[in-house]
Amino acid sequence: MALKPVIGKLVSKRVVLASASPRRQEILANVGLRFEVVPSWFKETLEKSSFAVPYEYAIETAKQKALEVANRMHLKHLRTPDIVIGADTIVTVGKQILEKPVDKQDAYKMLSSLSGKEHSVFTGVAIVHCSSKDNRLETEVTDFYEETKVKFAELSEELLWEYIHSGEPMDKAGGYGIQALGGMLVEYVHGDFLNVVGFPLNHFCKKLAELYYPPLKHTIQHVKHDSIPSVETFENLSDGESDSSNPMQHKSANKLERNGVPLSGAIHTPVNSGSIQPVCTVAVENQSGVMEYPAKFPSKIVELMDGFRASKALFVASKLKVFDLLKDKCILKPVDVANKIEASVCGTERLLDACASLGLLEKTHQGYSNTDSANTYLVSDREYSLHGYIIHSNDRLWHLFTHLEVAVKEGTMQTHQAFGKETEDLFQDSSYHSVEAKQRFMTAMHSIAKLTARDVATAFDLSQFRSVCDLGGCTGVLAHELVQKNPNLNVTVFDLPDVIANVSCFQPSGQHITPVAFTAGDFFKDNLPEADLYILSLILHDLNDEKIHILLSKISAICKPGSALLLAEIVLDEEKTHPPRAVLQSLSMTEGKQRSGSEYKQLLEKYGFTNVQIKITGNVLDAILGFKKTSAH
Numbered sequence: 001m002a003l004k005p006v007i008g009k010l011v012s013k014r015v016v017l018a019s020a021s022p023r024r025q026e027i028l029a030n031v032g033l034r035f036e037v038v039p040s041w042f043k044e045t046l047e048k049s050s051f052a053v054p055y056e057y058a059i060e061t062a063k064q065k066a067l068e069v070a071n072r073m074h075l076k077h078l079r080t081p082d083i084v085i086g087a088d089t090i091v092t093v094g095k096q097i098l099e100k101p102v103d104k105q106d107a108y109k110m111l112s113s114l115s116g117k118e119h120s121v122f123t124g125v126a127i128v129h130c131s132s133k134d135n136r137l138e139t140e141v142t143d144f145y146e147e148t149k150v151k152f153a154e155l156s157e158e159l160l161w162e163y164i165h166s167g168e169p170m171d172k173a174g175g176y177g178i179q180a181l182g183g184m185l186v187e188y189v190h191g192d193f194l195n196v197v198g199f200p201l202n203h204f205c206k207k208l209a210e211l212y213y214p215p216l217k218h219t220i221q222h223v224k225h226d227s228i229p230s231v232e233t234f235e236n237l238s239d240g241e242s243d244s245s246n247p248m249q250h251k252s253a254n255k256l257e258r259n260g261v262p263l264s265g266a267i268h269t270p271v272n273s274g275s276i277q278p279v280c281t282v283a284v285e286n287q288s289g290v291m292e293y294p295a296k297f298p299s300k301i302v303e304l305m306d307g308f309r310a311s312k313a314l315f316v317a318s319k320l321k322v323f324d325l326l327k328d329k330c331i332l333k334p335v336d337v338a339n340k341i342e343a344s345v346c347g348t349e350r351l352l353d354a355c356a357s358l359g360l361l362e363k364t365h366q367g368y369s370n371t372d373s374a375n376t377y378l379v380s381d382r383e384y385s386l387h388g389y390i391i392h393s394n395d396r397l398w399h400l401f402t403h404l405e406v407a408v409k410e411g412t413m414q415t416h417q418a419f420g421k422e423t424e425d426l427f428q429d430s431s432y433h434s435v436e437a438k439q440r441f442m443t444a445m446h447s448i449a450k451l452t453a454r455d456v457a458t459a460f461d462l463s464q465f466r467s468v469c470d471l472g473g474c475t476g477v478l479a480h481e482l483v484q485k486n487p488n489l490n491v492t493v494f495d496l497p498d499v500i501a502n503v504s505c506f507q508p509s510g511q512h513i514t515p516v517a518f519t520a521g522d523f524f525k526d527n528l529p530e531a532d533l534y535i536l537s538l539i540l541h542d543l544n545d546e547k548i549h550i551l552l553s554k555i556s557a558i559c560k561p562g563s564a565l566l567l568a569e570i571v572l573d574e575e576k577t578h579p580p581r582a583v584l585q586s587l588s589m590t591e592g593k594q595r596s597g598s599e600y601k602q603l604l605e606k607y608g609f610t611n612v613q614i615k616i617t618g619n620v621l622d623a624i625l626g627f628k629k630t631s632a633h
C-alpha cells in the first residue's frame, strides 16, 4: 500500500469528519488528510441488546453519526459534502459494552472491571459518500470495524483513584486513554494501537484503497470469447491517476455488467465531472491467440487534454446567458434558445449538447433545462452564482493563459501582451480602465466571496473581538457574513476609492441587514482604520515581498497586543502540489505567490503575530489567524 495516493484520492473532495474526538482529528490530520470537522449530534443511545455482536453496535453508531452530519449539512448549509467519516469506539469485557464513563464512579466501575484482564476495543467506522440529486441527498455507506485486544495489569485501589482523579478517563471509551497516562495500566496490546485511541487508520486506508483502486477485472489477458464484445470501462483501465474514480460511479458502471462481464455495446462511464461518455477499448489478439488489452488507459491525461474545451463551453454558455434562459425548470428547444441568444441554430445545439455532456444541462425529448447545480451556481442573479467569476475567467484569465508559454519562459505576468496598455492592477490607474472592466472584476470577486464567506467567517470563534477592518474587502460580502454571525461586531471595509464608489449595487437588502461601514483609502499609503481584528482576504498571494513587508509592518504596528490578523487564502500542502487550484493560479505569474501552512505561519510570526492557527475549510479559501504578541512574549 503506497502512503500518499490513497489519501491523495480525497484531496479534491469535500471530506467531513463527523467527530468531536480530538484524537480522531489528529490521527487523520497527521497523514495529510484535508477535512472539515462537524461533530455529530447523534446521541449514542442505540439499544445494545438488539445487536448480535458488539461490533455491530459500534458500526451502526458510527454510521448514524456520519449520516446525521451528512443530512444536516445537506439541509441546512447548502453544502453537500462528498464524504463524511464517522467512528465509534467501545470496549468489551465479558458480555459488557463500555463506552465513556458518565462520572467518576462509573469510571471506577469500568476500570475495576478491566483490572488484570484482557479486553477488546472495537472501533466501527462509516465512510459515507454523498451526492445530491434533485436536491435530495443520496448516500452510499461503506463500513467496517477493527478489534484490538488489550490486557491491563492488576490495578490497586490507590492507582485506580489516582488515575480517575487525573480527569483523563472521562471522555474515553472504557475510561482510559492508552496514548497518555492510561498507557501505564497496559500490559500488552494485540492489534492496531490507533484503533484503541479511536481510529483504525490502517484498516481505513485499506478500505479507501479498495474503494478507489478496485482490482482490475481484466488484468491484460483474456481468452478470446467470440460472442462477447471486448469492452472496458475507463476506471478499470485507468492508470490510477483519475480523481473521478468515485465508488458511486463504480456502482453505476457495474450495473451494466452481467455475471461480472460487461454487456455488449459501449459501457457508459463517467468522466469529466459527471459527463457520461461511451468508452470502447479494442482488445488485440496476440500471436498465441490470446486477447490483450492495451494497458492502463491514461484517463486523467485525456481529461486534461480536453479540459480547455469544457471550460470554454461553460464560459460561452454563461456569457450568452444560456443558464439564465433555462432557469426555474424552463425547458427549451435549440431553436428557441438560438433565437433568444441571437445565435445560429446548429451552433446553439452543439453548445447545448456540450453542456448536457458536462452535466450542466439536462436533455430530454422536450428540450434542454438546467440541472440543479446550474440553477444554483450558473444563473446570474442567484445568491451563490459563479457567473461573475466565470465571465472574469473568460474575459481576462483566458487571455492571460494563452500567453502561458511566454510567461513561463520569461517568468513574468503577460498582462501587457494580453491586454495592451493595461497596468497590472485594474484599480491602480483609472485612466486606462473602463468602469465596465472594474465592475466585472468586482462582480467576480463578489461571487467568489459569496461562495467562501461563510466558511471563512466561521473558521474561528471571533466573539472576543469588537471591531473588524477588512482590508481590500471589496463589496463587503465577508463583512456582512461576519456581522451576521457576530452581531456585536463593528465591521469596516477598507478599499480603494474606485471600489468603494461602486459597492452600493452589491449590498444586500432587507430590514434585518446590519450595516457595514465602507471607508475609501489605499492600505499602502493611508492610515488604517482602528480595529482589533484585521482581515486580508485574497490579498497576500498577489503581492511581492516588498509590498507584503509594507502592509504587514503597518498592520503589526497598529495592532495592540491581543488584536489579531485573519488571512483568507488557499493554503498549500507542505509539498506545494495541492490543492491544484492554488498551484494553477500561480501560473498567472503575479508578483506574489501561494504559500503552505508553515509559510503563512512563519510570515505572520515574522510580523509579531503568534499562536497562529490554520483552518483548512474544505472550501475554496482557507483561514489563518494570528494574535499580536502580548508584551510578555
Ligand SMILES: O=c1[nH]cc([C@@H]2O[C@H](COP(=O)(O)OP(=O)(O)OP(=O)(O)O)[C@@H](O)[C@H]2O)c(=O)[nH]1
Pocket: 018, 019, 020, 021, 022, 023, 024, 039, 040, 044, 065, 087, 088, 089, 090, 100, 171, 172, 173, 176, 177, 178, 179, 182, 196, 197, 198, 199
Ligand atoms: O485509549 C483510548 N481509548 C479511547 C479514546 C477516545 O474515546 C472516545 C470514544 O468515544 P466515541 O467513539 O463515542 O467518540 P467521541 O469522543 O464521543 O467523539 P464523536 O464525536 O466521534 O462521537 C474517542 O474520542 C477516542 O479518541 C482515547 O482517546 N484513548
